Amino acid sequence: MSSSRSPNNRGGRARSLAAGGLVLAVVAELSSVGLLGLSGWFISACAVAGAATFSSFSYIAPSGGVRAFALARVAGNYSKRLVLHAAALRRVATARAGLFDRAAGADRAQADGLWSGELLDRSMADADSAGMALIECTTPVAVTAALTVAAVLAVEVSTSIVPAAVLAAGVVVMAVIAHRTPGTAREAEQHTRKALRAELVTAVDAWTELASLGAAEQLAARTTARFTRLDAAREAAGRRRYRTRLVNGLIGTATLTATAAIGTGSAPDAPTFVFVALLSLGVLAQAEQLATATEARATAKAAHRRLTASAPNSASDTAVPEIRSWSTEHGIGFADYPLPPMALRPGRVLGATVPRGAMLVVTGRSGSGKSTLLRALASSLRQATEGRGGRPAVVAVAADDHLFTGTLGSNWRLADTALTDDEIDERLAQLRLNDSGLTVTTPVGPGGRQLSGGELRRVYLGRALARHPYVLIVDEPTTGLDERTARHVLGILQNLPDTTVVLALHDVPASLELSGHVTQLPLDHRGP
Structure with a gap:
């Protein structure tokens, strides 16, 4: 009875570990952005108070808040790395174990040689991609969402709803652009790299035979063509990433400028305006990471699809009759x-x-x-x-x-x-x-x-x-x-x-x- 519950218990512990890591990541990034905004407000308030002839400004409470945010950021970043990496490694281990279970099951049910070495290596890489999606994809999306909600509420309370709405709209547009730019270029680059690697391995193994046939020049031309395709795939992927980052950077700059401009009239004083500007800057900088997270999501989805699909046959396999x-x-x-x-x-x-x-x-x-x-x-x-x-x-x-x-x-x-x-x-x-x-x-x-x-x-x-x-x-x-x-x-x-x-x-x-x-x-x- 206990053995039948153990897989569910392990799965529950893994999910709890992942949820805890996401919470710690949100806390760490909230502390970082809060530290940025509060520090700017504190420095501005001190400058304003120092310029006034008479001032009753007290620095004790704000300085305590700055220290609290700093400690929370350090502790949160350290804890999230430990917990998230532990959760991701568990996911990788689970995916690899499931891969070998499926390979063993397919081998018994179908035929020997079903899983070639090349296929096994690729499947192991897919298991790593699927497991690490927690860090590369899920965490940036969750952190961006939490930061946006917190920042919009803080800006609305500090100024008015208009600059808060502008900030929220800018993050949403950046997220949409990132979502509409999946990792197809990255997938194409990886596919071309695998084909080149296979071509080089085959060329090294068969070089003597091909040279004796007088086919060395043809082989060199094929290899050169594959190198050219790899360079083209890399350039295409790089151009796509650059365009996405450029567009998101321009949108972020425009959003920050609009939020600051509108907040100038809504902010009751200069320190509050600085607080809103720096808080918006931190949120928009985090939103720019969504493009990378989207690429990781596309890679992880493709890996998961290959891992959960029916086990493919190698090229040498044939149908096995019943016996x-x-x-x-x-x-x-x-x-x-x-x-x-x-x-x-x-x-x-x-x-x-x-x-x-x-x-x-x-x-x-x-x-x-x-x-x-x-x-x-x-x-x-x-x-x-x-x-x-x-x-x-x-x-x-x-x-x-x-x-x-x-x-x-x-x-x-x-x-x-x-x-x-x-x-x-x-x-x-x-x-x-x-x-x-x-x-x-x-x-x-x-x-x-x-x-x-x-x-x-x-x-x-x-x-x-x-x-x-x-x-x-x-x-x-x-x-x-x-x-x-x-x-x-x-x-x-x-x-x-x-x-x-x-x-x-x-x-x-x-x-x-x-x-x-x-x-x-x-x-x-x-x-x-």
């Missing part, structure tokens, strides 16, 4: 699996059973549907079974698996956080990765680009083996491996007595003798 599968303590099986349309024999129905500790080798030429079958089987088994004793029910190694930027050890510890450096070195030796000089501290680069294709396949496999699953599904485990290393890797997979293994290969190698322990399932033979 009926089962898993028991004696092994796994599936039946009634129709080969998809892209297979060489579409419409053919397959089925197989694999004893616990045995191996099923799915063979076929490219396009025969091997990867699709493995994804469907992994998804179906995950939905039908659960791990026991801390072991996962199914771990799948896709042909296009992903490594995170960092070291080899940090990637393997994603599978088992308890792995020590010595244990990782032992696993590296088992997979003969130490022959290539790989260690626990070897950096893998973005997406594993610092490793060769054969090294990547074994690193993926080693990370999966660290989970010690009941069912291990591997797509093309020998890609990029020489014959000797391929035999060694297949020997490791063939000797997992407590794990059922399903492989996808073009052909069954001679090192895997077909027996009761190793079964072949061809997808493209010409039989019925």
Whole structure:
């Protein structure tokens, strides 16, 4: 019962923290503007009193008010930073946790490889944008609204309703202009920057091949064109921001001038006029921040829309057919699996059973549907079974698996956080990765680009083996491996007595003798 209430309690605490931060932000800005207005009034009143021959002006109460506003501003600014940043970080953490929950759910329900590394990085950035909207967007809007109401009331009490109405009208017009200038230019700039980054990464990876094809000049021209588009997008965004700030600055200046001019006749004395002018200046300066807040709001809305939309497929994903599968303590099986349309024999129905500790080798030429079958089987088994004793029910190694930027050890510890450096070195030796000089501290680069294709396949496999699953599904485990290393890797997979293994290969190698322990399932033979 308590566990079911904990998410609601956490959500309530997060909302309370955000509300408290907004209140502190309003108090801090009210104190700042109040300090500005009261200080101006106090200095003017002192000057007037000093110029008079006889004056009964008392500075004690106003000076106390100035000190009170100053202390409130310092304390409010410090407290709002602590509380607002804590609330924003909670929102970011919640968005990231929800992102991984959705990724895990989508992976079980649909297919492996659904969330690519690039998509995950973008989604993490979206989670940060959505969480930080509290500071970048909500707080400036709430503070501007509260300051405007307080200042309008203060100006009306000090002078008359006319200058107060002018001040309110000026802030409203500035808010409308900011609202009508959403962050489309900023979004376009970010999109162009992402495209350029992807182009540069691809160019670096494929430079040797492209140079051998004589395509270096074309690649340079494409990259130069993308740089040009990025510069143009930046200039467009800068011009739009400049126009908005210029218009709002002119409106603010006009509003301040009109408020001061009208207030001159309504103010009972010079100190009151100074108070009204400085108070209006503070409010209008705060209102100029609405343009930046509007950009942040547009970015946060786009991020929230992407985070809450259905999980998109990566470019390599295809529809996964339905499959009926089962898993028991004696092994796994599936039946009634129709080969998809892209297979060489579409419409053919397959089925197989694999004893616990045995191996099923799915063979076929490219396009025969091997990867699709493995994804469907992994998804179906995950939905039908659960791990026991801390072991996962199914771990799948896709042909296009992903490594995170960092070291080899940090990637393997994603599978088992308890792995020590010595244990990782032992696993590296088992997979003969130490022959290539790989260690626990070897950096893998973005997406594993610092490793060769054969090294990547074994690193993926080693990370999966660290989970010690009941069912291990591997797509093309020998890609990029020489014959000797391929035999060694297949020997490791063939000797997992407590794990059922399903492989996808073009052909069954001679090192895997077909027996009761190793079964072949061809997808493209010409039989019925």
